[in-house]
Amino acid sequence: MIILLLFVPLFIVALIKTLLTPKKLKNLDKKHVVVTGGSSGIGKHAAILAARKGANVTIIARNSDRLAAAKKEIEAACIGKDQLISAVSVDVSNRKAISNELDSIEDKVGPIYMLINCAGMAICGNVEDFTDKDINTLINANYLGCLYPIQNVVPKFKQRKEGIIVLTGSQVSLMGMYGYSIYSSCKFALRGLAESIHMELKPYNVFVTLSLPPDTDTPGFETENKTKPQETILISQAGGLYQADTVAEKLLQDALAGNFFSYVGFDSYVLTTLCVGMSPFTNLLEVMIQSVILGPLRLMAAYYTNSFEKIVHKCYLEKEKNK
Template sequence: MSFARGSDYFAGRRVVITGGSSGIGLSLAHHLAAAGADLCLVARRPGPLEMARAAIVQAFPSCRVCTSAVDVADEAAVTRGLAPILEDGVDVLLNVAGVTRPGRFIELPPDEFRSQMDANYFGVVHMCRAVVPHFIGRRAGHIVNVGSLAGIIGIYGYSAYCASKFALTGFSQSLRAELWPYGIRVSIAQPPDTDTPMLVNETPLRPPETAAIAGTAPVRSADEVARAILRGAARGDFEIWGDRTSQLLAFLQGATPWLARWVCDAAQRKVMTRNPSSSVLEEGTLE
């Protein structure tokens, strides 16, 4: 398994991957191991982390893999967990960890907005605050933040998730501007819906309107998205797209945002026309 073009960029480098025990993070880990990188996988649960480490070592015996069971939303835990890793040096940081729970704004529990912001935005901030001084001292390094198409296009049913990913997009843009004078690269990947455990868990929770909008774009495999991310990072791209459809949607959102809204609204309107009651909320839902 290899992403081919650009794989030499990661050979011999030490790469930290948050969310490295499953989904896109685990696919990235396998490709990087094949490319000759050494890895440190970061995730909340020790069990899946150890399973991921064992699978990588079995497939690539020469790959050195360490793990750190850390909740990236906890800044103190990140500082403690990253300290021994930074002592051995880090070349690339891949911020992949994230959470989501779809639902209409008026129906989502208030704490969902904070928990998704804590994991998807502040989790990246915490990791960068730990690693960036190390990169500045070395005058080298590469940060790759994994966002989402929901970080550039607001989607029905994702008010909490979109807010966190929009924040990540702005953060990445500012970070790129601040760090390039130090020789540090920053990239942000904006993948579409990807076949991961997170997608499996969230799909049943989607309102019908959200499901209809999501159905206008194909679901990509974690392997496809991982390969696209690594190719883009190796090229030095700031914005990395999971596929051409995502790139086109992003272009439409920037050049003709009304058209992107029209496409989403048209899918939503079909659901509302077929089942008007599905989109009607009773008064006092927030109470």
């Protein structure tokens, strides 16, 4: 009863505060936005959207031909004649090389205001089948390739007392899934990285967003599908497939609003709410709603976990039968 008496007024105050003070999106006009993985998929769409907001955009990836093609698309999205669009070919997991390239692009284009880490890739399979090469590729692209660019920009952001950092995780940053043992471990690591630097950088007016894309129709997703075990395909079907521009738009909007998590769709909302734990928050109303719905959501999650395990068991029985 006492809890209810405290909760209701607090809820009303939080509601009024949220309604009266809508979040102001940060402005990207003439700001320098760097997008790793900007030559394809979600990263390319994030770069296009940043160009549409008047930003000077630098995209980073390895393949020069794809970079050149993406650069043209981004240039076509510019709203002003003086916007600078650049493409840099470098492996984000090469610490020295990425750091040198980020320093040199700042000299040419200007101070980086926003770093969107989108470079990454998935390889699926059963845990015992991953080779050293696959494991290193996954850790390098998904974890170190995000950490190294962050390490380069953080001292500058701290000095300037402004900046935005986006890390692109995945729904499997929050839940393990059949076939994703190594990829998911890397994406879980990004959550730890994002939460830690969020706390470190908040006093410096530097914002951190962890994007959690669902299955998204991109060239990378097509490649990933070639390695998916049957179990992973069947479990993933429940979530549907989103378009890269939808995911990129939400990523940009959340980052510019200063939100910590960026997710798309109802399933992702449920998953993020379930796994919210000690994550940072920006909105008291959201915390109040989460504290009420977490219990029932746990029941819903148990239902899904059970149905996923049933799929895995059914596949196991079929494999045993066909032996």
